[in-house]
Each structure stands twice: as structure tokens, then as C-alpha cells.
Amino acid sequence: MAMYSRLPGSVALITLQNPPVNALSAAVRQGIVDTVQRALKDPKVTSVVICGQNGKFCGGADIREFAGPMLGPPLVPMIHAIEAVDKPVAAAIEGVALGGGLELALGCHYRIAHSKALLGLPEVTLGLLPGAGGSQRLPRLIGLTAALDLITTGRHISAAEALKLGILDQVTDNNVVDQAVEFVRRVAGQPLDSRRLSTLPCPCPPDVDSLLDKAMVKVRQRSRGALAPVACVQALMAAASLPYTQGMEKERDLLTTLFNSGQARALQYAFFSQRVVGKWSLPSGASWDNSAARTISKAAVIGLGTMGRGIVVALALTGISVVAVETQEKQLAEASQAVPAMLQREAGRRSLATPPGVISFSSNLQDVSEVELVIEAVFEDMSLKLQVFRHLTSVCRPGTLLCSNTSGLDIDQLAAVTQSPGLVVGMHFFAPAHVMKLLEVVYGPRSSPEAVATAMQLGKRMGKVSVAVGNCPGFVGNRMLKPYLEQANFLLEEGATPQQVDEALEEFGFPMGVFRMSDLSGLDVGWRIRKEAGLTGPGVESTRTRQGRRYSPLPDQVCEAGRLGQKTGRGWYQYDGPGGRVARSDPWVHIFLEAYRAEHGLVARSIAPEEILERCLYALINEGFNILQDAMAAGPEDIDAIYVFGYGWPRHHGGPMFHAGQVGLGRILERLQHHHHNHPDVPHLKPSTLLRRLVAVGSPPVQTWREFINKERVHSQL
Ligand SMILES: CCC/C=C/C(=O)SCCNC(=O)CCNC(=O)[C@H](O)C(C)(C)COP(=O)([O-])OP(=O)([O-])OC[C@H]1O[C@@H](n2cnc3c(N)ncnc32)[C@H](O)[C@@H]1OP(=O)([O-])[O-]
Secondary structure: OOEEEOOOOEEEEEOOOOOOOOOEEHHHHHHHHHHHHHHOOOOOOOOOEEEEHHOEEEEOOOHHHHHHHOOOOOOHHHHHHHHHOOOOEEEEEOOOOOOOOHHHHHOEEEEEEOOOOOOOOOHHHHHOOOOOOOOHHHHHHHHHHHHHHHHOOOOOHHHHHHHHHHOOEEOOOOOEEEEEEHHHHHHHOOHHHHHHHHHHOOOOOOOHHHHHHHHHHHHHHOOOOOOOHHHHHHHHHHHHHHHEEEEHHHHHHHHHHOOHHHHHHHHHHHHHHHHHHHOOOOOOOOEOOOOOOOOEEEEEEEOOOEEEHHHHHHHOOOOOEEEEEOOOOOHHHHHHHHHHHHHHHHHHHOOOOOOOEEEEEEEOOHHHOOEEEEEEEOOOOHHHHHHHHHEEHHHHEEEEEEOOOOOOOOHHHHOOOOHHHHEEEEEOOOOOOOOOOOOEEOOOOOOHHHHHHHHHHHHHHHOEEEEEEEOOOOOOHHHHHHHHHHHHHHHHHHOOOHHHHHHHHHHHHHOOHHHHHHHHHOOOHHHHHHHHHHOOOOOOOOEEEEEEEOOOHHHHHHHHHOOOOOHEEEEEOEOOHOOOOOOOOHHHHHHHHHHHHHHHHOOOOOOOHHHHHHHHHHHHHHHHHHHOOOOOOOOHHHHHHHHHHHHHOHHOOOOOOHHHHHOHHHHHHHHHHHHHHHHOOOHHHOOHHHHHHHHHOOOOHHHHHHHHHHHHHHOOOO
């Protein structure tokens, strides 16, 4: 809806009304068309101001409407009609002007914003382009170079930056509607031709072709396989070379292609999943809307290795006072140098003048006695963690929340050694903890709703996407990673090279294939876990079947050869030296693989990229279904958010569970059955019961699985 009012002094005020962000739904578009007509027809009106209700100008097109048929007046002619009005029209921007919201403002003759407003054309992040004229008007206003940056990244910019770029005519700290009204009164009667952006030429640098070529290379590298960034560059090529009308035709054609692509659906799903996971619920019935969170102002972090340091910085950036504890003097000395520098850097990156939180360093665990929440981040060793939790429960005041940054150990076992097991949860950060967006909040059977709510809210304050997950080995993310890594190793045994496996996964869109990723994280991490699980180490027989299932000793043998990844300069690849970043194929690995296959009587075969993808991804997806079946994640959106924000799953594929739906559940089931038939000693390839049940009921859309699972559980089908 849009409300029309006549202000004293012949200004018409049009207020967009569609809470919470005044998205341009069919009703809002109809409202704008009607009210603009009314202002045009009213001879007493000499100028118009468009604003949004409740402190938000407009969050863009209504994304929820994209799934259905197009109803109501389309955006493009609506904005053209505003631009063509012969009375000055100003956008009064408060809160946000994003996507179609900014495109609407670009159709106005003037733009006035509050200093705290955010502006941007984030359509690319939803698999689209600014298809309401934005791809043609913005470059005409601010030049091709700046428009390329804004449109291909979709980043939100401050009012100050928008003013500098020339998007805004005025920025104010006062009431923006009042300022806009004053502004249009002042300019009423002045010629409007030069304010109609569609009539202007597009300012381009002399080397425009090279600029566009470079932009194309950059977007292809940044998000491999993603269609929208490429289409954005193509639309800007049109803006640079064609008259406006033809540019608009190109924009429309590109938008139609994107709209019909699975990628746009995947990215829009990813947008909503990110919001769905914030509305968490536990099998106990506790949920985000019935569980109170505590507000934390003082916290402690125990253990200042890589993870601990990142967590300290993440907490301090939210303004929380942090006691950072490390009992090893050398590590403490290093951390007390490194952490303030990290904090300064990150504060700078986030444009914060000064880091808000206060950090004190200590080697004494007694110093955590006054905090409200502790995050333990010591070495991933259960006996050490138990020791820390025993100590914490005796040192901390009653009611302190005790959290562990374990990446997969049993939270309940930790809770059991404390006086208040209800106040124990996992907070699984991802390295580097102050940068990575994902936080798994792990609830054990005894974790209280208050503890879960507090950890979830704290994650949100730190700018994380927090996902509540159940307590099982590896939780959600690492539990699914296991079958994925396992398949990658089996593929090497069967004839693939690390490069072939990585290239197939990178072609799919992962920023790094599994072997490059393992080299980066360090191969010894998994080696230690396998030793603890009794799968390898002294006294374990060197066979390819262990604990009753197929096992590949390949990664153990690579570690035994002293190749631990980037940190040793050698792993699945070779690097320029310890800490080197550029992975190069290593003849050693090829000779080693050949010798290994010969020793075990394996004949190498040529493996197609399709098989690599199926084996790795479908095994991972299958585990996702098992996790849903076991109620360790509340819904597919939770798993997908974890994979998109923590594991580099290409966002334009939505997430593993969404991708399964797009491929077709029947197809996934059939291929898993096929691979399990060929590898009956690999239990991870055995299709999950939930997957079978979903196929049996006709493969319903991913958005309905949560409800289906709950019903199946009630009827004991799972
Ligand atoms: C046609 C081609 C041309 C045009 C294309 C476009 O414009 S594409 C669009 C380009 N625009 C964008 O990409 C902007 C997308 N939006 C945002 O980035 C953020 O929502 C925000 C910065 C506007 C506000 O952040 P915040 O942290 O204050 O709040 P929050 O994020 O929690 O959202 C609150 C609620 O509003 C909902 N909702 C939000 N926007 C839309 C929408 N456009 N539509 C529908 N719904 C929307 C959101 O789902 C949530 O609903 P819930 O869960 O309560 O039922």
C-alpha cells in the first residue's frame, strides 16, 4: 500500500506501507501508481516526496512474490512514469534503499537520505540483476567504474559514500522527510531534464573495453559458475555501449534468463534460510519465541590458540569485556601481542573507530570468577576439556554459562562434570573465528532453553549466522564432512588424482576442493582424530577394511611421510615452502598413489568429474538426511545455512539439501543405491530412510520437509 497526503505548501507526500521493510509488493506498486497519478492530476501540487513508513524507505522488490505469478503493475513502467512526472519528485531515504527500493529512488529526480541510511543494489546476491532500470540508470549517474563495483558485489553502502559517489543530493542528521519537503519546495519550477537519468549518457573511462573484460574475469573467478554476476557485467556493457531503450531491452532479457534459472531460486532460498535458522526450536519445544536470553557483558575465553584468539576478538568487537586466559606462558605472551593487533585490523575492516571491548590477559583460571559466560577453546582433547570444565564449575559464580568450542566432542559429557549441566552448551566457531560467519550452537540433552537462547543471541550480536544443532559426533557440519572426505580418498584409490577431485568440486563452485582445503587446515587434525578412534596408529593392521567397513589409509600414510599440508610445505600438493599458499601438483604424490595401488592390487581407472561429484556430494547429502532423521538439525534450512556459511558450499546451489531437491530426490536415491551396490562396505552410501520416505511420497519441495519429518516422527515412521 502507499498512503497519499497533501502537506501545506503544495507538496504531495507518498508513504510506502508494507512492514517490516516496505518491500514493493503488488499492493505497494499499485499504491505508488495510483498516488503518483493523483499528485500529477492535482493542480495545487507542485512537487512530490516519496518516503517509507517506520523509518525504512524500501527493502526492494518483495522477494516472497518471486515464487508466484507476476501480479499488479510492473516496476519498470512504474519507475518510468515517476521519472517522466513534470513536477520534482524526491526520494526521502531513511533506513534502507535496497534493490528495487534504490531503483525507485533512481527514478526520482532527487534523493535525500538520513546519515544512517544504507543503500545498495544487492540483486546479484539473490541471483538477479538490478532489473528495474538500475543497471542502466546507476552507471549514467555515477559512471561505469563505480556502478560495476556496486552492482557486481551487491554491497550496501553508507549515506556518506553514496553522497560522495553522487547517488545522493543531500544527507541529513535531521528528519529526512522534512528535509526532502524543504528541498523540493526550493527546486520547484526548475527544469527537470538533467534530473532524468535515463536521458543522460553513461560516463565511461577511455579504456572501457579493458575495464569490462577485467570485471568479467574478476566475477568469474570470485564466484565460479554463478550466472548473476556475469549477467550484471553484461547489463553494464549494454549501458556503456547502447542507447537507454536498447540497454533496457538487454536488462529485461538478462533478467528473464536469471529469473528462470535454478540459481535465482537457490539464492532466494538461501536468503530466507538465513532468517529461518534464527527462529530456532528444539525437540523439547523450547524455541526462540518462548526462551529468554541473557545479555552478556563480561565473558572469558580459555585457551589462546588460533581459535581462542579469534573468539576473543569476535567478543570484544561487540563491546563485551573479555578475560583471555592461557596457562602456557609463551602462548600467553604471543597472544597478548597478537590479539590487540587482530582487533585493530578487524575494527578497521568494519570501519569502527575504536574497538569497543576491553580485553585483559591472564594465566590464572581463577580470574574468570566474575564473568557471566565462559568459552573454553583449549586443545581438542576430551580429558583436557573435562579437566577445564571441572575447574570452571568450582571457580565461576553460580549461574555462569559454560560453553565449549569443541568441533565435535560430546557436550553432555562435559556438562556431566559441572554443577549446573543445564548451563552448558557448545559454541562451535569456524576459523578464523572473528571473520567466519557460522556458529553452531550445540545443545545437549540437559542444556536449558536459556543457555541455548543466550548462545544464539550472543552469536547474532557477533554478526554470526547461529544455528542450533543437536549433540552428536561432529555435530552437523563435520558429521557431513566425514563421508565427503571418505569418498574423496576412495576416489584416489580408484584412479583419480587430488587435482581431478579438486577441479570437479571447484567447477561445481566450491572455492577450494577437498584436498586443497585439507592442506590448508592441516592433515594432522584428522589423523589425530582417527588415531583416537583406533582407526590408525601403532598396532593397527594396515588393511583397507577397518572396524568392519572400507577404510582408506592414504591420508594416514601422507601424514606419516611428514606431509601435513601447507604448514610443512607439502601435503596433497607441494608449496613454495612451509606456509606457502600456492598449490602445485607434486610428482611425489603421483608416484606414491601408483605404489599404493600396486601394493593393494588396485587397477586405476579413469573417473569422470560427474562421478566425483556424485560420490562426494551425494554421500554428504545422504548424511544430511540422516541428521534430519535423527533430529540433530531442525530442518533442511539449518543444514544448508551451515554449509553455505561455514563450509564454502556455493550459495548459488542453495545448500546441500536444497541442491538435492533441485537434482531430484529420486535421482539422488537411485545414484546412492547404485554406488552402494558397487561399494557395499561403505555404510555412508546406504540411502537414508528419510530420503526413501520422501521419494515414496513424491519428493515434496524442500520447504515442506520440516513439517513432513515432524509428522513422520509422530507416526513413528522414522
Ligand atoms: C524485479 C527485479 C528488480 C528488483 C529486485 C529486487 O529488489 S530484489 C530485493 C533486493 N533487496 C534486498 O536484497 C534486501 C533484502 N533484505 C535485507 O537485506 C534485510 O532484510 C534488510 C537490510 C532490509 C533489513 O534487515 P533486518 O536485519 O532489519 O531484518 P531481516 O533481514 O530479518 O528482515 C525482516 C523481515 O523482512 C523480510 N524481508 C526483508 N527484505 C525483504 C524483501 N525484499 N522482500 C520480502 N521480504 C523481505 C525478511 O524475510 C524478514 O522476514 P521474517 O523473517 O520476519 O518473516
